Amino acid sequence: MAKWLVAYASMTGNTEEIAELIVEGITASGHEADLKSVTDFNAAEVLNYEGFMIGVYTWGDGELPDEFLDFYEELDELDLHGKRAAVFGSGDTSYEQFCGAVDLTAEKLKERGAEVSPEMLKIEYSPLEQEKESCRDFGRRFVTAGAEIS
Numbered sequence: 001m002a003k004w005l006v007a008y009a010s011m012t013g014n015t016e017e018i019a020e021l022i023v024e025g026i027t028a029s030g031h032e033a034d035l036k037s038v039t040d041f042n043a044a045e046v047l048n049y050e051g052f053m054i055g056v057y058t059w060g061d062g063e064l065p066d067e068f069l070d071f072y073e074e075l076d077e078l079d080l081h082g083k084r085a086a087v088f089g090s091g092d093t094s095y096e097q098f099c100g101a102v103d104l105t106a107e108k109l110k111e112r113g114a115e116v117s118p119e120m121l122k123i124e125y126s127p128l129e130q131e132k133e134s135c136r137d138f139g140r141r142f143v144t145a146g147a148e149i150s
């Protein structure tokens with residue numbers, strides 16, 4: 001069976017919580033997903049999966065967090081044609097570039113040839129009770145109805 005990857009960078013746990021909810025959605029739809037921190041693996045591992053979802057919080061003024069930079073740079077070595085991907089993250093709307101790191105990551109994945117879902121999940125801080133289902137749904141739809149969101 002196809003296996004999916006949900007990988008994230010999270011400093012205070014918000015993006016990690018979103019990633020966990022996405023995995024819940026994937027497994028609830030009968031699929032298998034690995035949940036990993038980007039600090040624990042090399043970007044080339046994404047090639048072992050049917051598709052992957054990357055979560056990242058935003059730092060500075062719409063910037064990538066430091067612990068995400070190795071992963072981001074490793075992507076430059078990869079040919080991601082034929083791979084499906086989606087991006088999500090947590091941010092704070094009081095900053096000018098809300099979830100700017102999510103946009104930067106989507107651009108990089110497209111540059112490397114991945115088929116990136118135009119739907120991105122951007123959550124303020126940690127998901128509110130009513131947003132939790134949207135997180136699960138984001139995962140569920142990515143693995144079950146690719147055509148709908150790509």
Ligand SMILES: Cc1cc2nc3c(=O)[nH]c(=O)nc-3n(C[C@H](O)[C@H](O)[C@H](O)COP(=O)(O)O)c2cc1C
Pocket residue numbers: 009010011012013014015016057058059060061062063090091092093095096097098099100124125126
């Ligand atoms: C110094 C600093 C800079 C930040 N810059 C941004 C930003 O430019 N855009 C944004 O959306 N959020 C920004 N944030 C908010 C974080 O992305 C937000 O708190 C997020 O929930 C952290 O996610 P995490 O719990 O997964 O680490 C910033 C936070 C800090 C402390």
